[in-house]
Amino acid sequence: MLNKAISKLGTRTPSPSISWLMQKSLEKPGLVSLAAGFTDNFSLPLDHVQSAMSSILSSQNAKPSLQYGSTVGDPELIRLTAEHLCASDNISSGASDLAKRTIITNGSQQLLYLTVEALFDEGDIIITEDPTYFVFLGILQGHAVQTRTVPLTQNGIDVIKLEALLEELKRSGSLPRLKAVYLVSYFQNPTGISTSAETKDRVIELLRKFEPDAGHPLYVIEDAAYRELRFPGTPDIPSLLAKNSNSDRVIYAGTYTKPFATGARIGYGVLPEDLFTVVYNLKGNHDFGSSNLLQQLLRHAIQEGLYQDHLKTLQATYEAKTRVMIGAIQEHFPKSVTWQPPLGGLYVWAGLPNQTSAGKESKLFNQALEEGVIYVPGELCYAPDATRSVPLHEMRISFGGAEKAKIQPGIQKLSVAMNKIGIL
Ligand SMILES: Cc1ncc(COP(=O)(O)O)c(C=O)c1O
Structure with missing residues (x-):
């Protein structure tokens, strides 16, 4: 009943x-x-985790690592994350700008959840790839977000169909309800398709074109959960963070779980400045910070090269x-x-x-x-x-x-x- x-x-x-x-x-x-x-x-990585944990617990940092941390996350892990992203995206300067907009979360899943809370009211619209990551769909359904879908091509979301959908939303007066497009841009769950750099550029271009009719910023949520899991020899594709001009429109969801250990549930988000504060406040209410011990584990694993090795x-x-x-x-x-x-x-x-x-x-x-x-x-x-x-x-x-x-x-x-x- x-x-x-x-x-x-x-x-x-x-x-x-x-x-x-x-x-x-x-x-x-x-x-x-x-x-x-x-x-x-x-x-x-059992051996790596054992050796990292034993170093952490015998260091001066032992007790702080067993304490609460801060809402935003460990500053050193944030710095390493920003540096890692700058290296991946060939950004020669700007790690400190990226670091200021980076928040550590309980897996990228929490970042996705917080993003939905930060952007969407009941009845608002998101555009997703068709098909897409099914756990994200559950979050959207819970928050009564309407989904409109665009099929995939071999290069990611079909930008011609995306443009047609945006035109349709404009004609029907629904654009003010649209908030974001969600792309799982690397080795997509479920299809394995990656979004090309050209497709990413076009998505941003289209959203900027339709923004005046929406009356507010239109964001791209770039879910890069599988970015690191490329097979040897497969080139990386620049993310939307690679262009500084995108920084006010891109929400980047990254993770350390899949490339290291899913049980060490640490992920991160890079957000536009104004959204960063909103997500930070929401996270404060959710848990006021991800597990400090797990963050120290990741920090140590990256600093010592164990993460890269694994x-x-x-x-x-x-x-x-x-x-x-x-x-x-x-x-x-x-x-x-x-x-x-x-x-x-x-x-x-x-x-x-x-x-x-x-x-x-x-x-x-x-x-x-x-x-x-x-x-x-x-x-x-x-x-x-x-x-x-x-x-x-x-x-x-x-x-x-x-x-x-x-x-x-x-x-x-x-x-x-x-x-x-x-x-x-
Ligand atoms: C596309 C996608 N995004 C995000 C996540 C969340 O991963 P995590 O919270 O472990 O970072 C997953 C997990 O399967 C996923 O497939």
């Missing part, structure tokens, strides 16, 4: 898809999970796991299934013939469970958008969490399920 004491936010917030997927896995012990967005368990191992590990997955897909998947080898990140996005469902309630999903394998039904990654129907024929398959030795059998089981329901 409806509990009238529950807030609107509480009532609207959907049960996270991730909980549903975990429940499915628990119901079937021994299931090969190609669903989890978990990182590789085997290569977690990242190299991880990049090679994921490339090797991808090769196993792609090899198995080539060998076992029916010919009608489409997919692309990723150049980084954790995911392969596969498409069945259009009329075949891979959705939550589909024969294929249930058959896959029967065979002992689970994937993320692609439908979960599509935002509610009344102007299009949700495609059901896709699936996200992850090589992140599954043991390397289980990837081939997992893909084989999935192929058996496909064969059994008649996909050729």
Whole structure:
């Protein structure tokens, strides 16, 4: 029965898809999970963390590291983060400007949550890529944010369709409700696609063009969660921070979890000056600062080169796991299934013939469970958008969490399920 004491936010917030997927896995012990967005368990940096922790706890910094820190985060970790971003984006001066606009958060997930709180009132509009990161969709739904969606091309969001959507919002008088465009710009979750520098520039250009009709700034939320997880030899693409002229419109969400240890949940955000204060105030009310001990861990790991060392191992590990997955897909998947080898990140996005469902309630999903394998039904990654129907024929398959030795059998089981329901 409806509990009238529950807030609107509480009532609207959907049960996270991730909980549903975990429940499915628990119901079937021994299931090969190609669903989890978990990182590789085997290569977690146990030795590095042990040595870092023992240095921290035997240093002069031992007691402060076990105290509360500050809302914004450890100043040295902020400085290192800004320097790291300047190096990645080839910004020769400006680390101190970036540092002033950087806040440390509990993973980039918290930064995304705080950003939604800072920008959106009920009924406001966000434009997302279609498909997109499904956990972010849960935050939007909880806050009653309307989603409008734009499909992807191989270079990221389709800028021609984005422009058409902005025109449509202008014509219908809805532009004042639009606040931001959300891009998962590196090895996107779920498709693996990266946004080209040209596409990023065009998105900013378009938003600036439509700002007078919106009557306020239009922001780009650049979610760079997978930026560091590029396979060896894959060039980095400049982020939107690379151009100083974008600094008043870009919200950059970065993370140390995926490139180091997801259990050390530290991420960060770089924000335009005026938004920085709002996010800072909100974070003050959320938790008045992320775990100081974990921040010291990251700081130490970066200062001592342990982070960089581990990242190299991880990049090679994921490339090797991808090769196993792609090899198995080539060998076992029916010919009608489409997919692309990723150049980084954790995911392969596969498409069945259009009329075949891979959705939550589909024969294929249930058959896959029967065979002992689970994937993320692609439908979960599509935002509610009344102007299009949700495609059901896709699936996200992850090589992140599954043991390397289980990837081939997992893909084989999935192929058996496909064969059994008649996909050729
Ligand atoms: C696209 C994307 N953004 C952000 C996050 C949040 O990651 P974290 O909070 O560990 O930084 C994830 C996690 O899976 C993700 O896939």
